[in-house]
Amino acid sequence: MKEQMTIVRHEPLAKQIYELTLSGSLVQTMNEPGRFVHVKVAEYAPLLRRPLSLCDINKEAGECTIIYRAEGAGTTLLAKKCPGETIDVLGPLGNGFPVEAAKAGQRALLVGGGIGVPPLYELAKQLASNGVSVTMVLGFQTKEVVFYEQKFLTYGETYVATVDGSYGTKGFVTDVINERALSFDVLYACGPKPMLKALEQQFPQKEVYLSLEERMGCGVGACFACVCHVPNSETAYKKVCSDGPVFKAGEVVL
Amino acid sequence: MNRLAVQLPGLSLKNPIMPASGCFGFGREYARFYDLSMLGAIMIKATTLEPRFGNPTPRVAETPSGMLNAIGLQNPGLEKVLEEELPWLAQYDVPIIANIAGSTMEEYVEVAKRMSQAPNVHALELNISCPNVKKGGIAFGTVPEVAAELTKLVKEVSEVPVYVKLSPNVTNIVEMAKAIEAAGADGLTMINTLLGMRIDVKTAKPILANRTGGLSGPAIKPIAIRMIYEVSQAVSIPIIGMGGIQSAEDVIEFFYAGASAVAVGTANFIDPFVCPNIIAELPALLEELGFDHISECTGRSWKKGEPTVHCGT
Numbered sequence A: 001m002k003e004q005m006t007i008v009r010h011e012p013l014a015k016q017i018y019e020l021t022l023s024g025s026l027v028q029t030m031n032e033p034g035r036f037v038h039v040k041v042a043e044y045a046p047l048l049r050r051p052l053s054l055c056d057i058n059k060e061a062g063e064c065t066i067i068y069r070a071e072g073a074g075t076t077l078l079a080k081k082c083p084g085e086t087i088d089v090l091g092p093l094g095n096g097f098p099v100e101a102a103k104a105g106q107r108a109l110l111v112g113g114g115i116g117v118p119p120l121y122e123l124a125k126q127l128a129s130n131g132v133s134v135t136m137v138l139g140f141q142t143k144e145v146v147f148y149e150q151k152f153l154t155y156g157e158t159y160v161a162t163v164d165g166s167y168g169t170k171g172f173v174t175d176v177i178n179e180r181a182l183s184f185d186v187l188y189a190c191g192p193k194p195m196l197k198a199l200e201q202q203f204p205q206k207e208v209y210l211s212l213e214e215r216m217g218c219g220v221g222a223c224f225a226c227v228c229h230v231p232n233s234e235t236a237y238k239k240v241c242s243d244g245p246v247f248k249a250g251e252v253v254l
Numbered sequence B: 001m002n003r004l005a006v007q008l009p010g011l012s013l014k015n016p017i018m019p020a021s022g023c024f025g026f027g028r029e030y031a032r033f034y035d036l037s038m039l040g041a042i043m044i045k046a047t048t049l050e051p052r053f054g055n056p057t058p059r060v061a062e063t064p065s066g067m068l069n070a071i072g073l074q075n076p077g078l079e080k081v082l083e084e085e086l087p088w089l090a091q092y093d094v095p096i097i098a099n100i101a102g103s104t105m106e107e108y109v110e111v112a113k114r115m116s117q118a119p120n121v122h123a124l125e126l127n128i129s130c131p132n133v134k135k136g137g138i139a140f141g142t143v144p145e146v147a148a149e150l151t152k153l154v155k156e157v158s159e160v161p162v163y164v165k166l167s168p169n170v171t172n173i174v175e176m177a178k179a180i181e182a183a184g185a186d187g188l189t190m191i192n193t194l195l196g197m198r199i200d201v202k203t204a205k206p207i208l209a210n211r212t213g214g215l216s217g218p219a220i221k222p223i224a225i226r227m228i229y230e231v232s233q234a235v236s237i238p239i240i241g242m243g244g245i246q247s248a249e250d251v252i253e254f255f256y257a258g259a260s261a262v263a264v265g266t267a268n269f270i271d272p273f274v275c276p277n278i279i280a281e282l283p284a285l286l287e288e289l290g291f292d293h294i295s296e297c298t299g300r301s302w303k304k305g306e307p308t309v310h311c312g313t
């Protein structure tokens, strides 16, 4: 569950966006897309681990890939790490996307926003290999931070939207879905909360799975840092780290 | 020879290392990592009479060498802890110290009474020091007369020894400790978190939804050491020390200050194996420092007439 994994590759993909490939025996325990690893970036500072989603799992090579945005203290330090160095990884943690929810021949719509896009890659890969027809809608702020469009195209139609219109459709992922009248049997999404809310509201009758983000302490379910409310209850709760991060739409209050 | 076994009121500990309350849930999560029977004891999450949801999120914020939390005593309530969590923990050979909280004296007394009857609860830890709840919590922990009154009431109903958890958010911790000792407490646990706050540079708003939270982690260790040093010289009941412990060396430092056992909180989040690792490292460290038993370390920083440590011989 915890290992010093070795950095195999570490490359910038877009502005402030990095692709980090790690090798280690933990990879053999990674199955479900949408689960995350809790990464200790430095020995002392920053103190806490950082939750990052698994983007690609390659068991034959014994490697996994993470894509992250270097922004705050921890991820900025992470971006300075070089191949050959090791990092302390705890995981895989949480419950990921239910791949089996979409059956062979059915259509899955994968919707990602910004740094929520990475976990959809492993999901697209697994769905496609199960014979599910996958379509991606990826939203970014601007052209400079778009990544992985080509890689997603391997598995299905891929539409990109940017908020400022500098690339693809101008606007939000929901604009793409509406304009193209994209239809699906199962929807999987990861991204900022307003995006998840919009999707939940737009498709109340559909099978929708949403991956949430919350600030974490332990990442394993012990500290109650990452809880969210369950509908129609004052005291019932789910923990994003151990019950999620993926929930069925309606299961928790966004 | 077991260099680590420690006897405290109500507690016969294989070793003096235990996870701190609120940092280990009710043990289930960490049972995936190691056998909980390795631990000296477990301090379970604060329990109140009724289930509580706690504060809105974000509930944690990182700080230099520490973190702020404002969980707000979220817990499943006494009934569920008695019916599900404690029986589940009973499969392990480890004494439980039940952390109890409330908004009123009556609530504390009710929870204390019923909790102390559970077979694997060997001691109570009265949480009079939580900074994250509006009513109760810290109020009970900052006024010596109120803390003493509460201690007395809980002692009357409890079937197991009562440890009182001190808040560092006071001007005179010694006065507080003495009042609680005089009220009949069997031991003290210290320290709880220090009230703190962080503000987001981009939004100019507090990071925590609760605005303020309790500071824990290595940042508070020197404060814990100083307070234990002062309190242990003023009272004769044992102290379970906590605040920023991450290593076997930290444990020894707490003992030198005056602790008789220690609890590890925040460090569990950083390394889930921290408690068993410390337990494994302690015997060699004691050997190196020339101690036959860990209890020889208690109060070493202030005890008179003790030869200085024969390190490196």
Ligand SMILES: Cc1cc2nc3c(=O)[nH]c(=O)nc-3n(C[C@H](O)[C@H](O)[C@H](O)COP(=O)(O)OP(=O)(O)OC[C@H]3O[C@@H](n4cnc5c(N)ncnc54)[C@H](O)[C@@H]3O)c2cc1C
Pocket (backbone or CB within 6 Å): A036, A046, A048, A049, A050, A051, A052, A053, A054, A066, A067, A068, A069, A070, A071, A072, A073, A074, A075, A076, A115, A118, A119, A212, A213, A214, A215, A216, A245, B061, B062
């Ligand atoms: C389940 C899950 C999966 C994630 N997957 C990815 C991913 O694949 N790629 C990616 O770039 N980001 C991902 N994130 C967000 C990522 O965890 C944060 O961007 C990162 O923790 C920020 O750390 P920092 O050092 O840059 O920021 P700092 O500002 O230094 O962080 C301070 C503290 O706040 C926490 N924090 C800050 N922003 C977030 C956030 N958005 N979500 C949760 N905690 C936060 C940090 O973990 C840390 O404890 C994920 C978050 C979660 C909860």
Ligand SMILES: Cc1cc2nc3c(=O)[nH]c(=O)nc-3n(C[C@H](O)[C@H](O)[C@H](O)COP(=O)(O)O)c2cc1C
Pocket (backbone or CB within 6 Å): A217, A223, B020, B021, B022, B023, B045, B046, B069, B071, B073, B099, B127, B130, B165, B191, B192, B193, B215, B216, B217, B218, B220, B242, B243, B244, B245, B263, B264, B265, B266, B267
């Ligand atoms: C997330 C979190 C939750 C906590 N919850 C409780 C609690 O329920 N009851 C309590 O007495 N102390 C609680 N504490 C305080 C710890 O038990 C401990 O006293 C404090 O964190 C100092 O130790 P540390 O620096 O090793 O974490 C909590 C601390 C943290 C970080």
Ligand code: FES
Pocket (backbone or CB within 6 Å): A215, A216, A217, A218, A219, A220, A221, A222, A223, A224, A225, A226, A227, A239, A240, A241, A242
């Ligand atoms: S982060 Fe600790 S319970 Fe989820």
